[in-house]
Amino acid sequence: MLSLILPGPSTVRAQIPKSLDSLEIYVQTHTPTDTNYVIALNELGNLITRKKADYNRADSILHRAESIARRLHFGRGMYRANTNMGSNYFLSNRPQQTLESLRKALSIAEDYKFDTRTIARALTNLGTAYRKANQYEQSIEAYLRSLRMQEQYNLQPRNEDTYNGIGLTLKDMHRPHAAIGYLQQAFALNQAQKNPYGMAICEQNIGKCYDDLGQPAKALSYYKSARSHAKEAESELLQSDILVNTGLVLRKLKRFDEARQAIEQALAISRKQENQSAMATDYFNLGQVYEEQKDYKLAERYMKQALALANEQDDKPKIAIYTQGLADLYGGMKDFQQAYVYQLERNQKIDSTTTIRTNAEVQRLITKYATEKKEAQIKLLRQEAQLRQQETQRIQLLLLGSILLLLLVAVGSAWLLNRSKLRRLEEAQNLRQQIAHDLHDEVGSTLSSISMLSGHTDRLLSQNRPESAQKMVQKIYTDARQILESVDEIIWTINPGNDSLHRIALRLQEYAQPLMETKAIDFRFSVDASLDRHPVSMEVRRNLYLIGKEAINNLVKYSQATQATVRFELKERQLQVVVEDNGRGFVQDAINSRNGQASMKQRAEAIGGSLNIQSTPEQGTRLVVTTSIT
Structure with a gap:
């Protein structure tokens, strides 16, 4: 890789x-x-x-x-x-x-x-x-230090390799959907810098994620584009790596002749460059193709060549993989004595307890980073409140100096300023209460669960029960991911930089796209370009986003649609958010008690708007949120 x-x-x-x-x-x-x-x-x-x-x-x-x-x-x-x-x-x-x-x-x-x-x-x-040395805890720590520095000093453009590295770490942690988002950001940065080498690497890694998600057609399209950019960069080594991954996907699709051709092209490049590490990878993958075709003699020959090269380089991760591959091969050949020998050798190279602890520590670092980021946002809000208060005090001093010239105007101005100050204080207090409420509801209980699960994991490890401990760790991963998503939504909601309808639309698109892909829904998203000129309050932003999120969730879970559309439209100073699908629909009389309609309606009314849902069985559903904007 x-x-x-x-x-x-x-x-x-x-x-x-x-x-x-x-x-x-x-x-x-x-x-x-x-x-x-x-x-x-x-x-x-x-x-x-x-x-x-x-x-x-x-x-x-x-x-x-x-x-x-x-x-x-x-x-x-x-x-x-x-x-x-x-x-x-x-x-x-x-x-x-x-x-x-x-x-x-x-x-x-x-x-x-x-x-x-x-x-x-x-x-x-x-x-x-x-990350290359499989030291994921130190890898995450270094990446997050870099990302903090880039955010602290607002370095633009961001370093594409930071996003690429985080994406690959998430992929290694079996979170390909999240990984794709970071890898796409890295690709966009490389594209802006006209760096075909970096573009090829990002496309290859995105292809691997789609391969993990069981979407081989998408994986192959990314590999094809990646190879084109690798040729543009004149990197034969990268072309070889892409060809290997292309061969792996083709093998999964049972297109064995094409798979063998791709891997043999990669092997020719590796031999030309005398790159023994790449040659070992190519030999092993070629052996697996022959194994799928039941040509066990050639499969055994190539896999043994791969293992010999890995042993020469003392490449322990590859030795473990190739040893397991030979054990599986001999099992398929009914040569159980040889299969046992290689399986025993493989098991001696694995320390599952260490792997569990390392993965848990990586997740702890990511959670810690998200928490620190949240605390930094709160600190920034407090600093901004102090600056506003100091500015107000300076204005009041100037007004006091003008009282001798125009008493009535000064009194009226003071009254207006005091009312404005009270409103700002009320808004700040409401914001603090909202943040505290969100943190308690979204994060507090989940952190308590993680704490309890961590203690139980330690007990299971001390009892030498790594399989049970692994299940606990997977639960910790799931809970920690929920915390990351919740904290990210809270931060996004309070960030003044998101005070536009256009940013709300982009946020919903980022949320909806991967969900639609999992259901193979043809998804279209359109936004009126003029929306970017209209700022909105935190309350409007939060409620619009949550209504859209609930509607998209319902669409993905229940509609069985093949096509879906989300539109943000501006009509005569009225914002309309439309969510449509061609799914199975439902009976109108039954919607009051399902799919969170009551909650969505309350949120629409809270921002002075309305919610209208139209649905007919087998003819799809149309949801429209309408509200006025200034």
Whole structure:
């Protein structure tokens, strides 16, 4: 699995060439006495890694760049050399050296007091290295430190690798729907930067998520686009990885000839580059294709070749996978003695208790980050309230000075200001009560449940009952995910940046899209462009979102529709939110007691609007929320 590890902002001068051949000539014909030479070496090493996969030569060039940069006290050159070395070690499957290089890069960035964006990028790179080494707790911690820094300093555009890394971690935690959202954000950032290499990686990872969700057609479409971008980036190594994943999906679809062709193309690239790690992956996947076709002799040959290469590299995760694969193969061949030998070897490499504890700790870190983010929002609200109060006091002082000139006007102004202040205080108090109520209802009980389940998990682990403990951990995952979603909704509701109807519409679209996909519903979403000019209060925003969310949930659960539409329309200063489907409908007289209609109607009335539901059996349902806007 490839992940993007790129250096920070470039300081490459205009006279340094860009192409691989031109850089080769440049470093051969120039004297290594200035920073330009260091920059050229870094560019050359990075290109040799990505386009040639000649990892040993790239390593030698990058060490030379670091040595010259150190002699010149060129901090940026030292940082880039270590970052590029980390990328080189990452792609050549040397996780420990990857970690060492990227830790050193972060230390250099901090010691030389680099800009905040570079330090945040160095943290993201380190998170990717930890994830490659299967150290998910440290990986999540590094990613979240980077994300906090980007949010604290409002760095724009955001680092695409941070979102990509979080997405892949969520995928590893069996949350592909959530992962796709982060990976799509990473793709959009790469697309804006016209980075085909990064676009290819994001598309490949999205394809893997759809593969996990059992949607092979979508997975193949993303792999096809990813390979096109990998060709544009001239990265044979990435093309090889994409071909392997294409072959895996085709194998699931029983399209064995196509699967074998794709994997053999990947193997040809791996052999050309003498990339033993990739060759091992290709051999094993080719063996599995032959196993599906009952050609056990070829399957055994290729799987053993894969295991031999993994043993040569001491790649423990691959050794465990390939050993299990051979055990399953011999079981299918009815050679139970050999199957037992390989299964026993596989079991000796697994520590399920450690895996359970690691996954639980990763979830704890994500929950902690969400809580910290919520606390930061509350702190910001308090600071804004203090600033408003100070501003009010300054205005009052100015008014007092004008009393001698116009007493009646001053008294009237003071009365208006006091009334405005009282209204603001009431609004602040209501906001605090709303936040406290939401936190208590949405988060408090679930956290208590997680605490109890965690204690029970510890007892199960101490009793050597890892399977039961795993079930508890899965429940903790589910509860923690609910907390994340609830806290995210609370934060979104109180964020002043979301005070527009257009933002409400986008939020509902993000919520509805994955739900519609799970039911294979052809979903269309339209928003009147003029809505972005209309701010709305927190109460209106919250109620509109919850009405839309309830309507979408009902549509997905009960309608059995194949088509659905959500529209935000502006008609004569009236906002209409329309949710329609072509589903089975229902009898109008029965709707009062089902599907949360009473709750939706109360919310519509709370914002001065109305709710109208029209439905006919077998002819679909149409829900319209109407309210006035200023």
